[in-house]
Each structure stands twice: as structure tokens, then as C-alpha cells.
Amino acid sequence: MSSPKVETSTVTMEKFKNVLKRVDRIESSISCIVDKLDAVITKLDSLEEARSSRKSNMTRILNSLPSDGSMDPSERQRKIQEIIAMGLSDMESQELRSRPATQQSERK
Numbered sequence: 280m281s282s283p284k285v286e287t288s289t290v291t292m293e294k295f296k297n298v299l300k301r302v303d304r305i306e307s308s309i310s311c312i313v314d315k316l317d318a319v320i321t322k323l324d325s326l327e328e329a330r331s332s333r334k335s336n337m338t339r340i341l342n343s344l345p346s347d348g349s350m351d352p353s354e355r356q357r358k359i360q361e362i363i364a365m366g367l368s369d370m371e372s373q374e375l376r377s378r379p380a381t382q383q384s385e386r387k
Contacts, residue, residue: 336366336370339366340359340362340363343358
């Protein structure tokens with residue numbers, strides 16, 4: 280019984296270099312795509328954090344106001360405005376703290 284013949288094929292250096300260039304281009308393209316996906320995920324995370332912050336601020340506003348109607352409408356309006364102003368101030372200070380130093384200096 281004879282063993283099966285194994286065919287060997289040789290690849291020319293030119294073909295090898297062409298394939299290597301294609302692989303390098305594909306790797307580069309994949310790297311760019313991954314970078315863009317990371318940027319999108321980061322942006323989505325920041326949007327989710329902002330949404331969560333707005334939701335908690337709104338909950339805080341609603342929980343701080345009596346729901347039995349015992350508060351005068353003008354007093355209620357003043358209280359809402361005060362809480363909103365305080366929330367905006369907090370959000371602005373958090374935003375400034377979360378920015379890199381270069382972005383803060385560019386804004387000024």
C-alpha cells in the first residue's frame with residue numbers, strides 16, 4: 280500500500296507580499312472601525328449618564344414638592360425654579376470637572 284501523495288505548492292514572494300499588503304490594509308480598516316465604535320459607545324454612555332441625571336433631578340424636584348395642594352402656586356413655582364437653578368449649577372460644575380484641562384482652557 281502506498282502512502283497518499285502530498286502536493287506542496289510554493290508561493291512566490293510577489294504573491295506573498297501582495298497578500299501581506301492586503302492583510303495590513305484590512306487590519307488598518309478594522310482598527311479604524313474599532314476606534315469609531317469606541318467613540319460611539321463613549322458618546323452613548325455620556326448620553327445615558329445625562330439622561331439618568333435629568334431623571335434623578337426631576338425625581339428630586341417632584342419629591343420635594345407637597346402633592347396635597349397645600350402649597351401656594353406662586354410658592355410652588357418659586358421652589359421649582361430654585362431647585363432647577365441649583366440643579367443646573369451642579370450639572371455645570373460636574374461638566375467642568377469631567378472635561379480634560381485642555382478643553383477647559385479653550386472654553387475660556
